Amino acid sequence: MPLEPCDPHTHLTLSPPPLGYDDDQGDYLLQVKDHLQYRYEVGETLGSGSFGKVVKAKDHKTGDWVAIKIIRNKKRFHTQALVEVKILEDLRAWDPDDTYNSLRMTDHFYFRNHLCVVTECLSINLYEFIKQNQFHGFSLGLIRRFTSQIL
Structure with missing residues (x-):
């Protein structure tokens, strides 16, 4: 079967198509068993809100279950989340021995343009x-x- 000639009206684009990792609101589209940073394996979704989603995940480096807040890929949520990260870093620095039982942030990172904040998994x-x-x-x-x- 002969190949059809190329359509001369077809235009190539230099911008790549969307990768499909986010929904229309900028939330990361997650699946159970997804891996973040080659370290955290997503378990269940613990909650969601205007900021994004919180998932329970297995930290394969420590073996612990953690909570990961995955911030929406939108500037206003990202800016506010950076303030939250700063506060959690300050709390950790001011209370290194966890005397006052405040929420402990253990890590934060970017994954596919989403700021992710890792904390201990509380009840x-x-x-x-x-x-x-x-x-x-x-x-x-x-x-x-x-x-x-x-x-």
Whole structure:
């Protein structure tokens, strides 16, 4: 079968096509078992919000489970995330022995134009706990326990 001649009206473009790693909002399109930085293996999605997504991942260097916040590939979210990284770096420097039990950032990096912030994988957050309690109040004893952990 002979080859068809090239269409003379077809134009070549020098810009590469989109790689397809992001959705329309700039969120990174993740799959379970994806690897980030050849180190972190994506498990489940823990949450998502206006900033991006948080996933649980296995750190193959340490063997620990970590949480990775993958920031949307949009300038305004990136700028705010850099402030968060700076705050987490300062907290780590001011409390190297983890005396005050603040969230520990263990790493941050760029992956396919997304800033990724790696932290220890903690349990439920306060909002989710309140939601699970159907937005009812808590006992004074429980409030004291929360307060002592914060202070």
